[in-house]
Amino acid sequence: MASLSPPVTVTRAAAGIDELRLNVARRRRWDIVFAAVGLLATSVGVITLLALFVDLLLDGYHRLTPEFFLSYPSRRADQAGILSAWVGTCLVMLVTAAVGVPLSVCAGVYLEEYAPRNWVTALIEINVSNLAAVPSIVYGLLALGLFVYALNFGQSILSAGLTLALMIMPIIVVATREAIRAIPHTIREAAYAVGATRWQVTRDHVLPYAIPGIATGVIIGLARAIGETAPLVTIGALTFIAYLPDPPFTSTPPFVSFDWLWSGFTVLPIQMFNWVSRPGTAFHANAAAAGIVIVVLTLVMNGFAIWLRYRLRQRITW
């Protein structure tokens, strides 16, 4: 058939190719359009981050004076400061780190290096991933029922620190496990081959290599804890504190005091929440200033953690 009328087929084919080219070009254009929309959607996040920060800066920059950091909250907005709030944040974080970090790292090490494959391990793993999904305010309810009333720690720095320690546990456990999992088995086998015990292998070979990865998780967890408000509101953190907890160091032996653990407290995000909830732009400026402090603090910590992980990825040469 085709050989009988070659010219027709050739023109048809030519027309077909043109059509095809048009079609391909059209579809390529849609590729570009879609990629552009995707980039736009992705930059919404970056734009929001910028807008949020610029908004805070514009509203609160003029309040960031030395006095702001050295004054107690006050009924007069222009005299109010965040002294008790940042001291409270530091002390609560001290408890959170002291309890949460060893607890979570040990749990992660156990699950990755020690745990046998049985139902107990499976149960623990399910529970860790469940805990990661529990809303933070539910940790607050747990703390209210358990720490504040059942164990009678009261509405104290101790209760707050423990609450946040439990809350960040899943984050650090997951990070620890990932860091340990990335270490090749050859290193463990080499150590076992020369007669090291499991703990010796873990302590001398696994943990040193895993430390940067674990540190990333710890920093991200603590940054989360610093910014967390809801569970601390739930256990009854006070919003107006015009005193500081007892100092941890004393002039008389034994020179260390733990009375501050039982003290009432406020923290930066709660102070900010309190100021946001009040009507009037003067207090809102205070809230913005406190917000700048919190955002800078958490962004620096998160940024450091991200940088640490990035460097880690670059330097790995197993």
Next chain:
Amino acid sequence: MASTTRSLIRPRVHHRDLRERIVEAILFTCAASAVAITTAIVVVLLVESAGFFERVSIVDFLTDTMWTPLFAEARYGILPLLCGTVLAAGVALIVAVPLGLMVALYLSEFAPVKVRETIKPFLELLEGVPTVVYGYFALLFVTPLLRNFIPDLPGFNVLSPGIVIGIMIVPYVASVSEDAMRAVPNSLREASYACGATRLQTTLRVVVPAATSGIVAAFMLGIARATGETMVVAIAAGQQPNLTLDPREPAATITAYIVQVALGDLPHGSIGYQSIFAAGLVLLVITLLFNVLAHLLRMRFREAY
């Protein structure tokens, strides 16, 4: 000679064994504390809620349309709080689903490596911003902004915190669905390209269908996140239980109610005190439900290849 070496080693081995056991016991205790914490959460919520349900019937709790535990004539219907929660989470999802999906598609299928490596840290930073700051942002930036478009928008409304929560959970939704898309084997993409499909066709007709269960799981996790979110709604939505489906009105979510009561310093054992545990129990059940759904979906999707 051999016997002296053995006698030198033996006590050390014995000593080592003991230390090994102690260390393992300590590590196990730490890991097992995860089970203890979960148990404690469930027990605390159940015990305090049991006290609540002794005074309020479950039927009233689930069907009454008023939530006024702190009024003289107290009524305990969870519906207004549930409604506020669903509304806020709904608005958040309307924002987060398309945005998160686009971000995930772009980062997984379109973005050059350099762009991806630059943008991802920013998304992670967005996730790290404390929620109380987002609350400030919703109340004092987004609400005034929205007033340009909806002039009679009240100062407290569900729309603005909903949008902010939506943007807040975008990085999370995007990273979970991106993981699902990355798990699609490259051979599928290559087969599609070999048939002459473009990038977009491959993305929409090969990658997305193959990753559907993972993507839907990401949305479920996003719902769970949005439902449990507290400070943004507590600050910007008005803390007023309101049985409405209009996002322009003020309303209270379950989480906002808990915050409101906790701020009021109710006496231990009072019905108001117990009511926040009942509310918390409902919240926990909802979030766990969505998490379990997400988990099941992901298990299915893991089996695919």
